[in-house]
Amino acid sequence: MAENRKRPNPLRFPNFKVCKRKATEDKITTLPDDILSTILSQLTFKEAVATSILSRRWRYLWTFHPNLPIRCEDVVLKEDRDDISFRRKSKIHGVHKDKFIQTVNQVLRGRKGRELQEFGIHYPLLESSACHIDLWVAFAIAINVSKLELNFSPYPYLVPTYSNENYSIPLEFFDKAKGMEPYLVQLEHALSIPTSSLNVQNRFKSLRELILKCVDLTDEHFEAILSNCTSLEGLHLHESSRLVNVKHSVPHMKLKCLEIFHCRKLEKVEVFAPNLVSFKYRGSKIHIFVKDAKQLFNLCMCSYTGELEYPWDNSLGLPYIQSRDFIFGQFAAHLSRLEYLMMDVCSFEGKQQFNKLPLFSNLKHLSLTSLNSSHGPCGGMLRCYHTVAFFVEASPFLYRLELHFHIAPSKNPKLRRIAISPHRYLKEVLVSGFFGNELAKDIILSIFNFVIELENIELTTVSLYNLSIRAFRNCGVDIEVVRRCMGQLHQRLPANAQLHFLDDHF
Numbered sequence: 001m002a003e004n005r006k007r008p009n010p011l012r013f014p015n016f017k018v019c020k021r022k023a024t025e026d027k028i029t030t031l032p033d034d035i036l037s038t039i040l041s042q043l044t045f046k047e048a049v050a051t052s053i054l055s056r057r058w059r060y061l062w063t064f065h066p067n068l069p070i071r072c073e074d075v076v077l078k079e080d081r082d083d084i085s086f087r088r089k090s091k092i093h094g095v096h097k098d099k100f101i102q103t104v105n106q107v108l109r110g111r112k113g114r115e116l117q118e119f120g121i122h123y124p125l126l127e128s129s130a131c132h133i134d135l136w137v138a139f140a141i142a143i144n145v146s147k148l149e150l151n152f153s154p155y156p157y158l159v160p161t162y163s164n165e166n167y168s169i170p171l172e173f174f175d176k177a178k179g180m181e182p183y184l185v186q187l188e189h190a191l192s193i194p195t196s197s198l199n200v201q202n203r204f205k206s207l208r209e210l211i212l213k214c215v216d217l218t219d220e221h222f223e224a225i226l227s228n229c230t231s232l233e234g235l236h237l238h239e240s241s242r243l244v245n246v247k248h249s250v251p252h253m254k255l256k257c258l259e260i261f262h263c264r265k266l267e268k269v270e271v272f273a274p275n276l277v278s279f280k281y282r283g284s285k286i287h288i289f290v291k292d293a294k295q296l297f298n299l300c301m302c303s304y305t306g307e308l309e310y311p312w313d314n315s316l317g318l319p320y321i322q323s324r325d326f327i328f329g330q331f332a333a334h335l336s337r338l339e340y341l342m343m344d345v346c347s348f349e350g351k352q353q354f355n356k357l358p359l360f361s362n363l364k365h366l367s368l369t370s371l372n373s374s375h376g377p378c379g380g381m382l383r384c385y386h387t388v389a390f391f392v393e394a395s396p397f398l399y400r401l402e403l404h405f406h407i408a409p410s411k412n413p414k415l416r417r418i419a420i421s422p423h424r425y426l427k428e429v430l431v432s433g434f435f436g437n438e439l440a441k442d443i444i445l446s447i448f449n450f451v452i453e454l455e456n457i458e459l460t461t462v463s464l465y466n467l468s469i470r471a472f473r474n475c476g477v478d479i480e481v482v483r484r485c486m487g488q489l490h491q492r493l494p495a496n497a498q499l500h501f502l503d504d505h506f
Contacts, residue, residue, distance in 0.1 A: 029057050037064040045069055063112040069120035069149070070107060075100045092124060100125075101132050108139055108191050116140070120149035124214070126165040133167055135190060138183040141173060141204060142193070148204075149211035153238065166216040166241065174204070174224040204229045213238040222246040226271075230254065241265060245316055248272060251292070267311045267318060280342075284311045285321040288330050296334045297362075300342040301327045302369055302465075324349045335359050342367035342402075345380065348387040363395040367402040369465040381405065382413070385443050389418040392450065397425050401447075404465035405433030405440070408477070415442035420450040429457040432464035436482035445492060454494050459486065460502040 028036070040048045040061055048062040076096045100123050119140045125133060133150070140148050152167055172178035187193050204210075207229050217225075217240045225235065226248040234257040237243070243263045247270040255273040259280040260266070268287045276293040280300035290296065303309065303326055310320055321330070327347050328335070339362050368387055370380035384403060392398065429447060434440060448454065461477045490499050 029055060033061070033064070036061055040064070041066050046074060060110070060112065063110050066116060067118040068107065068111070068116060069118060069122065070100075070104050071120075071122040072096075072100065072124070075103055075123075093126070097123070097125065097129070101129065104136060105132070105191060108136070108193065111193075116143040116145045118147040118149075119143070119145045120147075120151065120211075122149070122151045124154045125152045125167060127167050128165070130167055134170060134183060135187055137169060137173060138180065138187050139191070139193060141180070142184070142187065144206040145204075146206055147209040147211075148207060149209075150213065150215050151211065152214040154214070166214050166239075168216040168218075168242075169212075169221065171218075171221060171224060174221070174228045176228060205231060207232055209234040209236075211236040212240065214240075216240050216242045218242050219245050219247070223248055226250075226252050226255070233257065235259070236261075238262060239264075244268075246270070256295075264308075265312060267314065267316050285309055285323070285326050286311060287318055287321060290331075290334075293334065294337075296331075297337060298340040299327075299331060299334065299338055300340075300367075301331070301347065302342065302344045303347065305344075305346055305371060323347050336361055338363055340365040340367075342369070344369045344371075345383045345387045346370075348383065348390070350386065350390075360391065360395040360398075362397065363391070364397060364399045365402075366391055366395065366398055366400070367404065369404040369406070371406045371465075380407075381439050381443065382415075385415065385446070386418070388443075388447070389420050392420055392423050392426070396423075398423065399425055400428040400430075401426060402430040402464075403432070403443075404463065405431075405435070406463050406465050407433075408435040408437065412438040415439060415446065417446055420446070422452050423450055424452045426451045427453060427455040429454065430460075430464075431458070432460050432462060434459045434461055434482065435477055436485035441485050441489060444489060448492060448494050451494070454497040456498050456500060457493075458500045458502055459489075462503065 028039075031039075036058075040051065043051075043065075045062075045065055045067050048065045052059045052062055076092070104121065119136075121133070121136060137148075137150070150167070150169075170183075172180065208231060210225065210229065210232060211234075213236075215237075217237065222237075222243065223246075226232070227250065230252075231254055232252070233254050235255065236257075236259040238259075238261045240263045243260075243266045245268045246260075246266070247268075249270070249272055251272045251274055253275060255271075255276055257278040257280075258271060258273065258276060259278075260269065261280070261282040263283055266283060266286055268289075269281075270289045270291070272291040274292050275295050276290060277295050278298035278300075279290055279293070279296060280298075281288065282300070282302045283304060285303045303323075323346055327343055336359065338360060341360070341363060345368050368384055370384045384405075388401065388403070429444075429451075431440070431444065444457070447457075461482060486499070486501060493499055
């Protein structure tokens with residue numbers, strides 16, 4: 001047994017010195033404030049706030065963080081966010097709303113930095129909170145923010161009501177001819193933010209990206225934004241119920257990305273953006289004119305079907321757009337340049353609508369969506385297959401193919417195979433809304449037949465057809481059917497290809 005050794009007593013040995021280990025120095029804390037602020041800028045805003053408990057030196061450093069994205073989850077508990085009951089809905093618009101507004105005001109009061117790159121509000125606020133939101137937007141103007149996001153969408157917290165209670169930004173915020181003095185006075189009085197030293201005359205001169213979700217704008221707003229935000233590179237408008245005829249006829253040289261989703265009264269879009277790279281639209285079939293966009297490489301055009309296929313009102317008296325012209329007619333001049341295309345298969349009426357092939361000589365990424373129900377119990381999936389057959393022939397350099405299904409078909413007709421030439425460049429395939437039915441399996445097997453060098457195929461029961469809202473899994477999915485079908489696909493998998501199941505079930 002090892003002998004127990006005691007530490008020598010310095011009182012008994014006068015010449016013995018006890019070596020005290022020097023405390024480890026916190027070298028990071030000794031760095032200058034500007035370097036620490038740079039370090040914090042690499043963290044998320046929530047992570048930066050958490051560093052305030054490290055020491056006195058760190059307590060207020062987060063107030064210099066260049067990004068301020070304030071989200072619902074920062075205030076509302078997870079169990080309240082996931083609960084969809086009426087009781088929880090009242091809390092979202094009651095005590096939780098008051099707490100969220102108080103949190104935003106406290107963060108703005110405590111902020112010390114003079115520059116702000118990103119400012120975002122993510123909470124289902126309504127017009128009733130306009131007195132607070134107006135001040136927050138005025139703050140963004142005063143601080144020369146680069147990215148502003150007002151996300152008042154009920155997703156994923158509430159079911160949308162499409163009411164007339166959406167917040168609307170005061171038009172004078174974008175009009176240099178109109179004064180902002182009342183808002184600046186309130187900003188100093190309510191939030192103790194001095195604005196006398198800030199240059200607010202430029203009005204969003206530094207703004208690069210503007211994201212507005214469930215914020216009501218008028219046609220005049222749209223024109224004012226593009227006319228006065230001359231540095232704007234990205235404009236994203238979701239669920240604005242007052243837009244009808246949006247138009248900007250003067251060339252906007254900086255705009256690269258324009259996204260318009262679910263604006264239910266919109267009838268016409270006309271924009272002049274020579275350097276536009278990406279245009280994304282979801283909604284009814286409307287008239288769209290993108291002028292002189294010779295750099296347009298990314299296009300997303302997904303239309304509604306059924307009673308929402310066309311705008312609610314036809315106040316402009318325009319003729320209805322036919323399905324074959326919604327994409328292939330209105331964007332005919334851009335098709336040969338596209339590298340990414342996302343579309344609903346209802347816009348494809350067969351290869352007879354085209355005069356020559358190939359049309360998509362630069363297309364590398366194709367994403368097709370289908371609601372199924374809009375074309376009968378299985379018509380959406382069959383049309384999806386015919387669309388794939390056309391695009392594979394018309395896109396010799398296609399690299400990635402995505403198929404997004406929304407509703408499980410009630411029938412499983414036998415797939416009539418189409419002769420498709422071998423494709424050498426297609427490497428990746430994703431199928432979402434995969435239900436394991438025979439028709440879906442046959443479509444995937446047909447892809448195995450014409451793809452020569454397939455590398456990856458991904459399957460998920462979650463529907464990814466519309467990422468502007470929360471992705472969801474169809475309640476009609478039979479897990480055992482899906483599991484059995486995936487096993488059959490795995491047996492027929494081409495050599496060197498990998499099959500990935502993205503669901504947690506597997």
